[in-house]
Amino acid sequence: MPVREGRLPAGGLEVAAEAGDAVILVGDGAAAAAAGLTAGAPRVLAWETPGFRAGAWARVLAEVCAGFDAVLLPACPDGRDLAPRLAARLGRPLLAGAVEVGPGFAVLPRDGDRRSIRVGLTGPAVVTVRPGAGGGAARGGAGGRGVRPQPGNLVGAAGSRSPILGSGGVGSPPTPGAPSGTGAVGRVGLITAETDDAGAHDAETIAVMAPDPATMDLSEAGRIVAGGAGLMGGEDGGAAAFALLSEVATALAASTGATRVVTDAGLVPFERQIGTAGTMVSPVLYMAIGVSGAVQHLSGTGDPAHVVAVNLDPSCPMMAAADLGLVTDAPGLLAALARRLGVDPAAVDARFEGGDAGDSL
Structure with missing residues (x-):
């Protein structure tokens, strides 16, 4: 899987957790990223190479992965670029x-995402896996659709033995190797390969620009501010509240999310829906405002490092899952947070004024 500055891509841990044969990391800081995976993966191989050159990487990785039946990559931007070439x-x-x-x-x-199809694997294949899709299986938690192959089947960003194919697989793979050889540091195998001759027709990365949280794929967001039924109500049905939620998310450099009841009401687009019937996420920060935490929603929130919940019901499931739970009026706290973050006062709807949380921040 592609690595930048020693960091795994979105969905990287999930693919690595499902690898039964080996995990192959490629990029700047690959060896450092690989060191953190050795406890769970049977074999970890790292190819330390600067920059992202999908064409050159595909040439080398094709030789490394040729003996494996199934090749899994996270469906992150770099993974989606590398996968078709490979x-x-x-x-x-x-x-x-x-x-x-x-x-x-x-x-x-x-x-x-309104329906799904089941595709049979009757021969070797390359598969990209959505970030968040392995929410239950990869983290050992409950719920969520996940990547659930048989043990010993898969290699994350490399390959799979024949059980993934059902009957009639192509047999056991050889020991993975690189064209220019491998070394080892601890439990991490090091791949060395020359790519100079492959770069003539390859794309060159000039700069990597940070995505706009307001428009980026929700499954890749590091911060999410989500609203639920607790923000609905009033004469407008909650339209002003969710407009303000978007302003607050922008001020926090976060993406906006919502529960199913909100998207069903048309207050937030469907692609912002979080849960098993929407998008599976796994942010660093998840702030749930007015979200009670139905199992279908919680199953799609992954394993955030920090969870903040705002709800009038102290015993709701979302509060139980939170690191910080605030028992207060959700619209009132949202308005107070907006003022504290310097959101344009005109965006703070008059009906929020004087809420229980109005002066609490």
């Missing part, structure tokens, strides 16, 4: 954006 080099089909992979099949969403 599939072409290997002469294999590409199954993009899978939400579940198992023995002999992969599940792919269609029609804006």
